Amino acid sequence: MVSELEKAVRADLQALIKEKNCHGIMVRVGWHDAGTYSKEDGTGGSNGTQRFAPESAHGANTGLDIARAFCDDIKAKHPEISYADLYQLASIVAIEDAGGPVIPFRMGRKDAEAPMCTPDGRLPDADKRMPHLRDVFYRMGFNDAEIVVLSGAHTLGAAHKDRSGFDGPWTSNPNTFDNSYFKEILKEAPAPGLLHLPSDKALLDEPECKALVETYASDQAKFFEDYAKAHQKLSELGAVWA
Ligand code: HEM
Numbered sequence: 399m400v401s402e403l404e405k406a407v408r409a410d411l412q413a414l415i416k417e418k419n420c421h422g423i424m425v426r427v428g429w430h431d432a433g434t435y436s437k438e439d440g441t442g443g444s445n446g447t448q449r450f451a452p453e454s455a456h457g458a459n460t461g462l463d464i465a466r467a468f469c470d471d472i473k474a475k476h477p478e479i480s481y482a483d484l485y486q487l488a489s490i491v492a493i494e495d496a497g498g499p500v501i502p503f504r505m506g507r508k509d510a511e512a513p514m515c516t517p518d519g520r521l522p523d524a525d526k527r528m529p530h531l532r533d534v535f536y537r538m539g540f541n542d543a544e545i546v547v548l549s550g551a552h553t554l555g556a557a558h559k560d561r562s563g564f565d566g567p568w569t570s571n572p573n574t575f576d577n578s579y580f581k582e583i584l585k586e587a588p589a590p591g592l593l594h595l596p597s598d599k600a601l602l603d604e605p606e607c608k609a610l611v612e613t614y615a616s617d618q619a620k621f622f623e624d625y626a627k628a629h630q631k632l633s634e635l636g637a638v639w640a
Contacts (some may be wrong), residue, residue, distance in 0.1 A: 422555015427465035428489025435635035443636015445510035446481030458521035461561035482507035498575030499622035527600040553579035580615035
């Protein structure tokens, strides 16, 4: 059963995301909190440490201060929710509001404190290809199929020159969660104004991954079904439950 707290936070997140049209960055804040997880030693994951320096200042997190400030406004109104839950719920509500799949959400992640910040370099480098993506995502406990499906989150939002050095959205409808990312990356070159990261094109480097990109490009229902499962797993990486 959804608690009154979750209902209230969801409503406020939805209103904020609609008003600011900030779907992409809200998805990214949850991903970057969770994506530091290491299954080797259990460090990192969905524990809210992104709110602390030095993690907040890691290169990969440039620009996420905007999303964290939005989350702080919600936290001020609902101090009972943990940051760890809030970052994940922001991500999930943004995807749902953009027309994406409903992602099961379990409330109750405990916040970790500043000494639990992870070292820099745990999040993927957009200039690199499959061997690097495997190093990073296998460390979190994901497989190749999950790398492909989770990359589909780039259907939302955009890159910004002053944050990552890359520029522009992946699709022509960056506030709509659909399978257009997969259709776009299959094109030889990006359509005018759109972006292909090297790490996006990496998904076409090997036949099994490329076949999955083609499946998702032609079957949005399958994309949504697989995406919801992988994103739920992402949102619970390393979580310590109250
Ligand atoms: C596969 C490895 C990945 C790499 C190398 C990567 C890299 C990047 C880069 C360079 C940006 C641009 C940041 C900026 O300039 O603002 C970005 C944006 C974004 N990423 Fe990824 N990403 C990856 C996977 C993911 C995953 C797994 C998710 C979510 C599940 C995700 C969600 C997003 C979203 C929503 C944005 C848009 C942010 C905005 O609109 O401000 N990414 N990513």
